Amino acid sequence: MGKNICIMGAGSWGTALSVLLATNGHKVRMWSFFKEEAEGINTHRENIAKLPGVWVPDTVTCTNDVNEALQDAEAVIMVVPSEFMRSTMKTIKGALKDNTIVVSCSKGLEDETFLTMSQIIKEEAPNVRVVALSGPSHAEEVGRSIPTAIVAASVDNEAALFVQDIFMSPMFRVYTNSDIIGVELGGAIKNVIALCAGISDGLGFGDNTKAALMTRGITEMSRLGEIMGAKPKTFSGLAGIGDLIVTCTSMHSRNRRAGILIGKGKSLEEALKEVAMVVEGVNTTKAAYHMAKKMNVEMPITNQAYEVLFNGKDARQAVVDLMMRDKKLENV
Ligand SMILES: NC(=O)C1=CN([C@@H]2O[C@H](COP(=O)(O)OP(=O)(O)OC[C@H]3O[C@@H](n4cnc5c(N)ncnc54)[C@H](O)[C@@H]3O)[C@@H](O)[C@H]2O)C=CC1
Ligand SMILES: O=C(CO)COP(=O)(O)O
Secondary structure: OOOEEEEEOOOHHHHHHHHHHHHOOOEEEEEOOOHHHHHHHHHHOOOOOOOOOOOOOOOEEEEOOHHHHHOOOOEEEEOOOHHHHHHHHHHHHHHOOOOOEEEEOOOOEOOOOOOEHHHHHHHHOOOOEEEEEEOOOOHHHHOOOOOEEEEEEOOOHHHHHHHHHHHOEOOEEEEEEOOHHHHHHHHHHHHHHHHHHHHHHHHOOOHHHHHHHHHHHHHHHHHHHHHHOOOHHHHHOHHHHHHHHHHHHOOOOHHHHHHHHHHOOOOHHHHHHHHOOOOHHHHHHHHHHHHHHHHOOOOHHHHHHHHHHHHOOOHHHHHHHHHOOOOOOOOO
16 A cells, blocks of 8 residues: 655655655655755656656655655655755654654765764664665666665664565565665765776776776775674675675766766866765765774775875875785785
8 A cells, every 4th residue: 555755855866766656656755955956846747957857756746844744754765965864864853753664765974973874863763763775776777667676674674674565666676684784884885986986987997997996895895894793795785796886887876977087187076066966975985984993994995085085195196005005815
């Protein structure tokens, strides 16, 4: 039976998920931070700036009013950029009933606290049931019903099953997983590696370089995951290697595209302006860099990404410095 679902965030991913959920027979109320974005979606049945060419069904309405969006919601989908997860939760937590299922679809880590999105949600609203939805899923493809597989992760199996049910369709396969920390770390760290893969492409390096970055990127992700209590197997699944592959290789990826521009010599600010949608890997590089230092985890690619993005290091020199690190055994 169709459910009443609220989506908080009406950018490219929120809009694509609204199309999927409406197609699955649910009634969707979407909220945008921007009044003009909400009005634009209602008027044109399309998010022209962020997901052009994808038609939004009539059973989706978009509003700038939080209470209107949350009215009768049986599940709340959080899909704002990660830097606004806490402020958005603070705005809505008073209106959330106990045991409401809240689904994080955002990929990032909080600056300074290093918390994942589900941890922020739980900190702000301890009585909700939280699930993370993550995996290789570009909005541009999900919005066009291109077959996609993804993971609904939660320590609350019933909540994960509920999320699996509402999203699952012949074109959108949802697995469940109890390792929410692993799933969220995979989704966050792959954006750092995708930025680097883009920089490598922008510098004119090749497929070998990218394969090396992706494989050693998974190693970094797994090292951090181990310290955080994630299950190693999660990183060889959809939310780990799966999302890393799609983000490092697709021209849909905002992170990869920003990286390409930086590799071609644009400044970070110029690259972000040109992409004009959230590039989560930038803030996540900062969070992961400090997190790795604090926890004494070796993350050489992340360290070089930090130097390039925030200390003006020449990207080509960063690659040389990665290549010329101490000689090592592979699997340590
Ligand atoms: N675009 C994609 O294909 C996918 C994106 N994601 C994740 O979803 C999250 C959102 O990404 P996109 O939809 O691509 O971003 P976007 O840049 O397309 O849209 C962001 C939306 O967030 C909202 N917003 C903007 N400023 C805000 C503020 N100050 N407070 C609250 N909300 C605000 C607005 O509705 C805005 O349209 C990110 O964490 C991203 O990693 C995950 C999977 C796929
Ligand atoms: O997470 C994503 C695909 O799974 C989207 O990646 P980008 O934010 O780089 O576009």
